[in-house]
Amino acid sequence: MSEIKQHAFLFDAARCIDCRACMVACSVENKIPMDKTRIWVSGIGVKGEYPNLERATMVYHCMHCEDPDCASACPVGAWVKRSDGPVLYDSKVCIGCRYCMNACPFGVPHYDWDKGLIDGAFIDKCSMCPQRIDIGLEPACVATCPTDALVFGERADLLKEAHARIAAHPDRYVDHVYGETENGGTSYLIVSHVPFKELGLPELGPTPLKDISELIMGGTLPFALGLTAVLSGVAAGVHAYNNNKEAKEEHSEAQEELPAKTEATK
Amino acid sequence: MPNTLSRRDFLKVGGAAVGALVLGRFIPPLVAEAARATGMLDATNSGYIPTMCEMCVWRCGVLAKVEDGRVVKLEGNPNHPHSKGNLCPRGQSGLMNTYDPDRVLSPLVRVGKRGEGLFRKTSWNEALDIVATNMLKIKEKYGPEAMVFSSTHNLSQVQFENLLYAFGSPNYGTQRSLCFNAMITAFSLTYGVEEPSRKYDDVEFILMVGRNMMEAISTSETSELSHAIDRGAKFVYLDPRYTKTASKATEWIPIRPGTDSAFLLAMINVIVSNELADCEFVKQYVVGCDGIKAAMQGYTPKWAEEITGVPATTIERIAREYAATKHNALAHPGWRTSNFINSFQTERAIATLNALSGNVLTPGGCLSTEMAAEGAGLGAPPQPPYPRVSALRLDGVPWKYPLVPLKLGVFQELRDAILTGEPYQAHGWFISRQNPILSLPDRAKTLEAFSKMDFITTVDIIMNDTAWFSDVVLPETSYLERYDPLLPIGDKAFIRQPVVEPQGEAKSALWIYKQLGERLGLGDFFQYADEEDYLRQQLAPLGVSLEEVKSKGYAEMPETESSGEITFNTPSGKIEVYSETLKNAGFSPWPTWEEPPQPAEGQFYLLTGKVAQQTQFGTQNNKLLHKYSDEPRLWMNAKVAAEKGLADGDWVKVTSEVGKANVRLLATQAIRPDCVYLTPGYGHLSKGLTTAFGIGASDSVLHVTYTDPISGGQALSQTFVTVKKA
Numbered sequence: 001m002s003e004i005k006q007h008a009f010l011f012d013a014a015r016c017i018d019c020r021a022c023m024v025a026c027s028v029e030n031k032i033p034m035d036k037t038r039i040w041v042s043g044i045g046v047k048g049e050y051p052n053l054e055r056a057t058m059v060y061h062c063m064h065c066e067d068p069d070c071a072s073a074c075p076v077g078a079w080v081k082r083s084d085g086p087v088l089y090d091s092k093v094c095i096g097c098r099y100c101m102n103a104c105p106f107g108v109p110h111y112d113w114d115k116g117l118i119d120g121a122f123i124d125k126c127s128m129c130p131q132r133i134d135i136g137l138e139p140a141c142v143a144t145c146p147t148d149a150l151v152f153g154e155r156a157d158l159l160k161e162a163h164a165r166i167a168a169h170p171d172r173y174v175d176h177v178y179g180e181t182e183n184g185g186t187s188y189l190i191v192s193h194v195p196f197k198e199l200g201l202p203e204l205g206p207t208p209l210k211d212i213s214e215l216i217m218g219g220t221l222p223f224a225l226g227l228t229a230v231l232s233g234v235a236a237g238v239h240a241y242n243n244n245k246e247a248k249e250e251h252s253e254a255q256e257e258l259p260a261k262t263e264a265t266k
Numbered sequence: 267m268p269n270t271l272s273r274r275d276f277l278k279v280g281g282a283a284v285g286a287l288v289l290g291r292f293i294p295p296l297v298a299e300a301a302r303a304t305g306m307l308d309a310t311n312s313g314y315i316p317t318m319c320e321m322c323v324w325r326c327g328v329l330a331k332v333e334d335g336r337v338v339k340l341e342g343n344p345n346h347p348h349s350k351g352n353l354c355p356r357g358q359s360g361l362m363n364t365y366d367p368d369r370v371l372s373p374l375v376r377v378g379k380r381g382e383g384l385f386r387k388t389s390w391n392e393a394l395d396i397v398a399t400n401m402l403k404i405k406e407k408y409g410p411e412a413m414v415f416s417s418t419h420n421l422s423q424v425q426f427e428n429l430l431y432a433f434g435s436p437n438y439g440t441q442r443s444l445c446f447n448a449m450i451t452a453f454s455l456t457y458g459v460e461e462p463s464r465k466y467d468d469v470e471f472i473l474m475v476g477r478n479m480m481e482a483i484s485t486s487e488t489s490e491l492s493h494a495i496d497r498g499a500k501f502v503y504l505d506p507r508y509t510k511t512a513s514k515a516t517e518w519i520p521i522r523p524g525t526d527s528a529f530l531l532a533m534i535n536v537i538v539s540n541e542l543a544d545c546e547f548v549k550q551y552v553v554g555c556d557g558i559k560a561a562m563q564g565y566t567p568k569w570a571e572e573i574t575g576v577p578a579t580t581i582e583r584i585a586r587e588y589a590a591t592k593h594n595a596l597a598h599p600g601w602r603t604s605n606f607i608n609s610f611q612t613e614r615a616i617a618t619l620n621a622l623s624g625n626v627l628t629p630g631g632c633l634s635t636e637m638a639a640e641g642a643g644l645g646a647p648p649q650p651p652y653p654r655v656s657a658l659r660l661d662g663v664p665w666k667y668p669l670v671p672l673k674l675g676v677f678q679e680l681r682d683a684i685l686t687g688e689p690y691q692a693h694g695w696f697i698s699r700q701n702p703i704l705s706l707p708d709r710a711k712t713l714e715a716f717s718k719m720d721f722i723t724t725v726d727i728i729m730n731d732t733a734w735f736s737d738v739v740l741p742e743t744s745y746l747e748r749y750d751p752l753l754p755i756g757d758k759a760f761i762r763q764p765v766v767e768p769q770g771e772a773k774s775a776l777w778i779y780k781q782l783g784e785r786l787g788l789g790d791f792f793q794y795a796d797e798e799d800y801l802r803q804q805l806a807p808l809g810v811s812l813e814e815v816k817s818k819g820y821a822e823m824p825e826t827e828s829s830g831e832i833t834f835n836t837p838s839g840k841i842e843v844y845s846e847t848l849k850n851a852g853f854s855p856w857p858t859w860e861e862p863p864q865p866a867e868g869q870f871y872l873l874t875g876k877v878a879q880q881t882q883f884g885t886q887n888n889k890l891l892h893k894y895s896d897e898p899r900l901w902m903n904a905k906v907a908a909e910k911g912l913a914d915g916d917w918v919k920v921t922s923e924v925g926k927a928n929v930r931l932l933a934t935q936a937i938r939p940d941c942v943y944l945t946p947g948y949g950h951l952s953k954g955l956t957t958a959f960g961i962g963a964s965d966s967v968l969h970v971t972y973t974d975p976i977s978g979g980q981a982l983s984q985t986f987v988t989v990k991k992a
Contacts, residue, residue, distance in 0.1 A: 017481075017511075017514065019355050019510075020879060023894050024358040024359050024891070027894075034889060037894075049905075049935055050904075050935045050937070051520050140339070143341060143342070144341070144352050146485050146488050148492070
């Protein structure tokens with residue numbers, strides 16, 4: 001086992017040459033089908049008007065949040081945050097509900113629409129190559145990167161490194177390490193020469209969305225119970241009213257059907 | 267797999283035994299068995315085997331991860347100077363070359379018309395007999411010179427050359443004139459070294475002229491450049507396109523195509539007229555010190571501004587910055603320098619700029635001309651001297667192109683000589699690991715040249731366009747399935763070795779050339795029992811066993827002692843900024859300006875250039891690379907496209923003097939308004955390439971053939987095209 005306590009990536013958009021060696025390495029290492037990818041290029045590409053141009057691309061992985069929304073949203077526990085960093089997906093547990101897709105603020109879990117429950121593996125996403133990091137190797141993408149745009153290591157060290165790069169070249173970098181606090185902190189840290197929005201990254205606060213959703217989810221059961229009680233009351237009232245009406249219009253043929261919901265609440 | 271010999275292995279042993287009976291010898295031990303013996307693979311046939319990449323010519327070290335007889339992953343070898351642990355996307359995709367479903371796995375003989383794609387499978391015995399018989403027939407009837415041989419830049423090339431020189435033909439087609447003739451000829455004439463190596467450790471100023479290092483990746487050098495930029499080195503990049511390299515430059519100069527040398531000559535003018543050069547170094551080591559100021563007098567920044575479109579003040583500033591950085595400034599020699607008829611002058615100007623900065627051989631300097639002689643210290647199989655060749659070379663070297671090195675040649679001229687039949691008619695073509703149909707300019711001409719041939723053989727791993735038009739296709743093993751001769755780099759000799767068993771009937775080039783050589787009566791030139799024996803003979807002087815080299819990945823070479831004396835392998839022993847050799851051949855002895863032609867109204871320069879995911883004309887069928895490649899569209903400046911009523915994604919018809927191609931348009935800001943760009947290597951004719959066929963268009967269809975009279979380089983960007991909605 002690796003001695004690193006909290007694994008993380010550091011991606012430097014200023015170093016990335018968009019060669020896609022990482023994408024190929026990942027595909028081969030993880031035996032990804034030819035029509036799928038776990039890493040993709042995001043960002044606005046070439047921007048500006050000739051000849052005043054700039055390029056903004058990044059290689060988008062799973063962000064491996066410290067406190068992942070996908071895991072929180074999953075009703076069956078198919079998502080697990082490993083204590084040393086990786087956020088892992090277990091296709092054997094997944095029921096294909098796609099809550100994680102909606103929960104992830106980075107749009108990482110991509111649902112495989114062609115697959116049914118029996119085939120399993122609805123979602124392909126970056127796993128941080130646990131099969132490699134567990135034996136002390138870097139993830140496949142990092143190991144091959146020719147320009148060290150991707151590096152890997154202890155999260156705390158990489159945060160220091162990221163801030164050091166910004167301090168050494170304040171003219172080059174945006175003064176922020178994306179992922180240090182975003183969504184409660186991520187294990188994929190990013191430094192960039194362009195605003196993070198141009199790399200295709202969402203603007204997020206330091207509170208994970210899940211904390212907000214959990215706040216809501218926490219209130220959902222009492223709320224639902226309360227709502228049920230209220231609706232039952234209403235239904236009972238309607239029922240009583242109808243019975244009353246029925247009694248009054250005993251000979252009427254146009255007897256109203258009860259709403260299904262009230263039936264169900266009985 | 268607990269058994270040491272599976273049923274599959276057993277069948278293979280059986281098959282090999284039958285093959286041995288047929289061919290008499292040449293049964294290397296099974297790959298897995300040998301790897302287990304040296305401890306690289308475990309009992310389940312899994313482990314890592316060191317070898318070398320062949321996805322481009324940079325030759326990175328690779329650690330191939332093998333599981334149960336299949337290669338499942340390639341890693342950059344940290345102990346190899348070209349990879350340093352990294353691989354580019356092509357290197358990472360290498361295993362898909364081996365497992366390409368379109369591999370040719372048995373010898374094929376054409377049964378339909380040329381280009382119809384109808385072949386029958388045959389045995390090696392029959393295929394080699396057919397090839398040898400036809401070659402001997404041509405030799406007997408027309409002389410050995412009627413056979414053309416072509417192959418480029420591979421580790422088995424030394425044995426390919428053996429075959430052609432032993433056969434007695436002077437006609438050797440390399441791709442080099444389509445690539446780096448200008449750079450190599452210019453640096454050979456100026457420094458006496460083909461390609462000086464670059465050192466980025468202390469570089470502070472880098473000038474690159476169209477060397478798209480971030481897309482035409484040379485893993486270790488791309489990495490070094492990237493790190494130099496990262497630590498704050500100034501990087502000035504000249505290119506009409508905003509490439510990914512341009513996006514990393516401190517300063518991108520979208521210079522007018524064909525005018526690089528005017529920019530550089532003006533830089534030299536500023537440096538010499540203001541006496542900013544490293545005088546001490548220049549006086550001691552450079553020929554031309556006295557006359558250079560006068561020779562460069564006319565090339566003022568103002569003069570260059572009108573030609574290049576770059577403001578004089580910018581040129582002057584860059585020249586001064588370059589000079590002020592002294593020997594920590596590097597003017598990069600470039601690589602594919604086949605752009606314009608004047609590309610040789612561009613390279614001469616680059617060579618001169620380096621000489622003026624004194625960066626050569628200075629401690630901490632970033633250009634090195636120290637070159638170990640190729641293969642020095644390694645052994646080789648014994649062989650008799652080659653027969654004397656009296657026939658002229660069809661490619662005009664040296665009788666028409668006196669300064670082109672023989673081993674570079676002028677490939678496009680060779681093709682044209684086949685067409686004209688002058689000075690004599692060629693009748694046969696033996697091609698190995700090369701794709702001239704797709705690579706030579708003016709494809710229609712190349713196809714016509716093919717039609718003039720009595721007999722064509724191609725050695726390849728897939729049915730590339732050239733194989734598709736051949737009479738016999740000999741299937742080679744992929745680079746992960748074969749040995750090639752050792753590659754010396756610095757003080758080590760690196761090995762390429764099989765990491766998996768060859769598929770089907772595929773055989774190594776070393777085997778194919780030997781078998782063919784024996785059938786041609788040239789067996790004495792192939793005195794090795796098999797591939798391993800060849801490598802053992804190479805290793806003999808080093809006293810290292812092949813087994814050790816196989817498991818380590820390299821052999822240590824004895825250190826060559828440096829005399830400490832600075833000399834250059836030129837007639838004067840100095841750096842020849844002024845070259846008598848050039849003068850005697852009737853060319854300008856100084857770097858000089860030669861005006862290239864310009865597109866007419868309504869025409870565009872057609873630019874070419876690499877993408878990071880493909881290599882030349884051979885990788886487009888690799889499914890992994892295809893997966894991560896952008897669609898090869900025609901780049902056009904978005905503003906110009908809008909003016910022409912063309913939208914991004916439109917199908918357009920591109921027309922040049924020699925051909926037409928339909929392709930989709932990419933409207934982009936990242937290119938000069940007077941240029942269009944097309945990724946090379948697409949637009950295949952071969953339907954035997956199920957991934958690549960039907961993708962993109964071939965720029966070779968459009969390229970007009972122009973040859974630089976000094977270096978023999980093809981001027982690939984000198985083709986002008988019109989673009990209309992298709």
